[in-house]
Amino acid sequence: MKQFKTLSFGLFAICLFLSSNLMAQKRDIYELKTYHIETPAQEAMLDSYLEKAFIPAAHRHGVDKVGVFKPIASQPDAGQKVYVFIPFKSLDEFEAFEGKLLKDQTYLKDGDSYINAAFDNPPYKRIETAILRGMSEHPKFASSKLTNDKKDRVYELRSYEGPTERLYRQKVKMFNSGEMDIFERLNCSPIFYAETIAGANMPNLMYMTTHENMEIRNEHWKQFGVDPAWAAMKDLEEYKNTVSRNDTRLLYPTNYSDL
Template identity: 75%
Template sequence: MKRTTYLSALIFVFAFFLSANLFAQKRDIYELKTYHITSPAQEAMLDSYLEKAFIPAAHRLGIAKVGVFKPVSSQADAGQKVYVFIPFKSLDALAAFEEKLLKDQKYLTDGVAYVNAAFDNPPYKRIETSILQAMTGQPKFTESTLTGPKKDRIYELRSYEGPTERLYKQKVKMFNSGEMDIFTRLGFNAIFYAETIAGANMPNLVYLTTHENMEKRDANWKAFGADYKWVEMRDMEEYKNTVSKNDTRLLYPTDYSDF
């Protein structure tokens, strides 16, 4: 009888961890690429490639949405970077993507200027890549509900770096336990919230919110700072000193961006 009970307990524990693992696998995986460019010519070449070759090929390969963003004119790196956001359903899908891309003959034809660029005329200076996993509080990306002109929108990309892994995890817990809900209630239109699993500045989390324009963005943050729930969470002992650096990028979407 005791042996039967013991085996039943083992099966229950195994099933619990298996189901937890399967649930975890349902969280999106994101690739966030930052192209560093040095001239308008590189920017034009990159825009043409992304719009006419890369994004259509990504759609053919099952990537429903690809986001392309650039720093607004007030940013110090305006004209120097292009951000590309690519959501995947799993790490396996991400790992297989490039090989599939290079087997797509239409992609190779449409993107020939980029793919076969000469060594002395490259379409970028460097590429910086981060691999992210969606947080449990929002396991899938969402589309912005904004309807105003893309040229006026502000997409705010933030990275919160933690001083230690433990404190970083507390900040992730803070997002999953209520901070996301505040953003939703105040109309921040978040595209994603994610943990960096490979990239620079770890440990850090990354999230992207959207606003109709700069005035609306400023008003949203003012409301957030005064929000009763945020003040309550901010002052909780377990969430103190969890962010050592806030890196904020103000971006706008290209006309051909899916987001």
Template identity: 45%
Template sequence: MSIPQKRTLTAVFIAALAIFSCDIFAQTIKGDYYQIKIYHYKTEKQEAVLDAYLQKSFVPALHKKGIKNIGVFKPIEADTADRKIYLLIPYASWKDAEPDNVSAGKPVVVTPENKDYASAVYNDAPYSRIETIWLSPFITRPHLMLPKLTGDRSKRVYELRSYESPTEAYHYSKVKMFNSGETDIFERLGFNPVFYGSVIAGGRMPNLMYLTTFNDKQSRDEHWKAFDADAQWKGLTGDAQYKNNVSKGDIIFLYPTAYSDY
């Protein structure tokens, strides 16, 4: 092969690689980034301060910035020793997320809406700790999806699941399993998924998380019964490439607060 031919082939290869890389990169950045923000607290007083702050100050401030569809949830079965409020916040980019998560650069502005929260003294804090989990979306489901529920809001069940994997390779396998059909089954059977995401920052990795919704507990149980019996699901679980890709699974049942967007 002559030098000009080699150069031509090299140029073609580089061009193809650039197109391929740009396509993958575009798929990555076009989706939402999800933040799961968890406030840990112990007392009813702390809960009241948190609710007031989130409802009257924090969530409205995000809305003003154009950040919509913010979910605010509490566990159906609360742990009285470590109570929690969960926020699910979709961001279009890291640039949008940064101002709401970097607080050391400037003091908190105290307003009538956040006074009890922002001016709390050291021995009467409104929470024990704040925990944050960051997720990137699955390529096949890049954006948050609002649930289509028709039942009584007070009876709704939001099911947050996390699947930890033994290694990054097994995590990739589980995400591939979702993208190869598992998400399709959820939607076909009417699980009302809100998001699917791979954890990119958090205390338990490698891990993926997703949220499905139901009108009530009975509906939830009926949907999972149908899922377990589904022929497509049985085909996925029987595929050898997906064996042993989950080492630990957690389920948290939540209900939406009155000021949650959905």
């Protein structure tokens, strides 16, 4: 009987371990690409490629939605950057994606002017890439719940950098333990919350919320600052000094963006 109990406990532990791993695997993987551009011609070439070649190919190869965003006019980098958000179900899917594109003859044809651009007429200055994993309490991306015209919306992309890995993990814990709930309650319509697993500004987390317009965006942050739940958690000892830099980007979605 004792041996049977030991065996049963061992099987339970294995099942629990496998279950935990399965849950971890269900967290989305995101690729966030930032194209740095210098001219309207580069922007036009990139728009054409993304709309007519890349996004249709992504849909063909299992990526349901691709987000494409640009800085709003008031931002200092307006006209200089294009953000492309690509959600994958797993790292394996992410790793296989480029190979699928390179075998897709329709993609190669539709994207020819971008793919085979001359060295002295490139479609961008450079590309930055961050690989992200959805947070445990918000493991999947979501389309915005907003219904107003895309051109009027403000999409807010934030990166919170931590001074150390330990303090960064505490900020992630803060998000998973209630901070995300405040955004949800205030109808900030989040697209994603994620931990950066490869990128230029680690350790950092990133997230994107959406607002009908700038006035409502500002009102949301005003409400966030006085929210009772935020007041209760922001001064807790375990969450002090968890953010060394807040990088905020105010964006709008292109007319061909899925998100």
